[in-house]
Amino acid sequence: MTNVFDCRMCGHCCQGQGGIVASAPEQARLAAYLNMSVDDFRAAYTTAQGKKTVLRTREDGFCIFFDPATACTVHAAKPDVCRAWPFFRGNLVDATSWELAQDYCPGITGGSSHAEFARQGVRYLRENGLAKTGREDEANALNISDLAEQD
Numbered sequence: 001m002t003n004v005f006d007c008r009m010c011g012h013c014c015q016g017q018g019g020i021v022a023s024a025p026e027q028a029r030l031a032a033y034l035n036m037s038v039d040d041f042r043a044a045y046t047t048a049q050g051k052k053t054v055l056r057t058r059e060d061g062f063c064i065f066f067d068p069a070t071a072c073t074v075h076a077a078k079p080d081v082c083r084a085w086p087f088f089r090g091n092l093v094d095a096t097s098w099e100l101a102q103d104y105c106p107g108i109t110g111g112s113s114h115a116e117f118a119r120q121g122v123r124y125l126r127e128n129g130l131a132k133t134g135r136e137d138e139a140n141a142l143n144i145s146d147l148a149e150q151d
Contacts, residue, residue: 004117005086008107013085014066020055021139022046022079027053033077051136055079081139084130087121088141122147 014020022030031041045064046053056064065074072078081088086105090097095114102108108117125131125144132142 002109002112002116004109004112004120006107006109009071010106011062011066011068011071012104012106013082014063014072015057015061017057017061019081020063020079021052021081021137022055023053023135023137023139026079029077030074030079033074052139053137079139080130080132081141083128084125084139084142087125087130089144089147090141092118092121092144092147118147 027041027046028038030045031038034041036044042053045056047056058064058066063072065072065078067073072082086101086108091101092098098108098114098117102110122131122144125142130142131144132138133145134140134143
């Protein structure tokens with residue numbers, strides 16, 4: 001079985017306004033990693049977006065924790081949505097979305113089918129505790145509670 005994703009640390013997925021959701025447990029993990037209180041972490045690095053909290057972005061559109069020289073400066077504690085890329089719900093259920101993601105992300109391995117990508121993605125999310133069930137502060141892209149692994 002060929003692995004359908006091999007991260008190249010290019011940073012493409014670290015760019016985009018308001019796309020990196022950090023739930024309360026993820027904020028606590030990041031704050032601990034940075035050796036600061038959760039309140040201080042929120043004040044310094046996040047913005048409220050409805051019922052969700054997102055990591056701030058710099059003027060160039062990249063996540064505040066992205067460094068072009070070293071990639072993610074909080075890699076060991078990064079949010080679940082970052083850990084999950086490219087296995088987002090849209091890419092798992094929609095072949096067109098998956099095809100577009102391949103144009104954007106050099107780490108998505110060519111030559112596999114969308115069905116194989118989805119099968120490996122659902123398994124990866126479940127095995128790594130990244131699958132979400134729809135709690136209000138979680139990333140919607142990780143809500144895969146209705147998706148079944150296909151063998």
